Amino acid sequence: MTVTITAFEQSPDRGRGLARDMRVRWALEEVGQPYDVHLLSFAAMKKQAHLSLHPFGQIPTYEDGDLVLFESGAIVLHIAEQHAGLLPNEVGARARAIMWMFAAVGTVEPPIVERSAAYLMERDKPWYAERLPMLDGRVCAQLDRLSRHLGDAEWLDGAFSAGDLMMVHVLRRLESSGLLQDYPNLVAYIARGEARPAYKQAFADQLAVFEAASAG
Numbered sequence: 001m002t003v004t005i006t007a008f009e010q011s012p013d014r015g016r017g018l019a020r021d022m023r024v025r026w027a028l029e030e031v032g033q034p035y036d037v038h039l040l041s042f043a044a045m046k047k048q049a050h051l052s053l054h055p056f057g058q059i060p061t062y063e064d065g066d067l068v069l070f071e072s073g074a075i076v077l078h079i080a081e082q083h084a085g086l087l088p089n090e091v092g093a094r095a096r097a098i099m100w101m102f103a104a105v106g107t108v109e110p111p112i113v114e115r116s117a118a119y120l121m122e123r124d125k126p127w128y129a130e131r132l133p134m135l136d137g138r139v140c141a142q143l144d145r146l147s148r149h150l151g152d153a154e155w156l157d158g159a160f161s162a163g164d165l166m167m168v169h170v171l172r173r174l175e176s177s178g179l180l181q182d183y184p185n186l187v188a189y190i191a192r193g194e195a196r197p198a199y200k201q202a203f204a205d206q207l208a209v210f211e212a213a214s215a216g
């Protein structure tokens with residue numbers, strides 16, 4: 001039975017690989033698993049057929065036979081548990097890799113999403129100019145700490161893992177913000193993730209969807 005994921009029919013990330021189906025695509029490529037994609041319009045995401053898969057009406061979802069999952073982190077963890085290549089076998093290293101998955105989505109991502117949401121929904125509000133430095137400050141506080149931890153290491157904890165996959169994708173959202181320029185080791189870290197063949201394949205496949213939709 002082939003796995004099926006959901007993704008945007010026409011992603012607002014305009015093919016930049018920022019939507020969260022990218023994490024699932026990348027994970028499936030890292031473990032060498034084929035998958036089908038069910039593309040959804042914004043309207044279809046809020047209809048009952050999709051809400052029965054994803055109670056919050058979002059993408060991505062993951063279907064494998066009777067199993068239906070949502071939450072990109074949970075999907076990546078499931079893929080990593082089912083196939084070799086994204087989690088170490090050694091108990092402690094495996095636990096730390098999962099720890100970094102949670103750190104990505106639970107500690108580093110929230111201020112990045114808050115900053116992005118403010119730009120998208122509040123940039124014309126009178127308080128935005130005053131609020132932006134605070135939003136940047138919260139993002140940079142986490143970048144500072146992550147950068148110090150990473151130092152000159154290639155990955156967060158030994159070999160590349162699902163923790164790095166999630167963290168690289170979280171950080172990519174900042175690529176056009178200018179905030180990463182003060183953290184050259186994080187820029188290089190992201191570039192190492194983007195240089196992986198599995199990432200490149202996932203990115204190309206996500207971009208192809210956007211280009212086909214834009215051409216149509």
Ligand SMILES: N[C@@H](CCC(=O)N[C@@H](CSCc1ccc([N+](=O)[O-])cc1)C(=O)NCC(=O)O)C(=O)O
Pocket residue numbers: 011012013014018019020021045057058059060070071072073
């Ligand atoms: N915590 C969930 C969050 C899922 C989520 O936010 N999904 C978004 C798409 S990825 C988030 C996203 C969207 C757009 C960009 N972008 O750069 O344009 C980046 C990321 C979605 O379905 N949004 C539609 C809706 O909520 O109605 C997860 O990790 O799976």
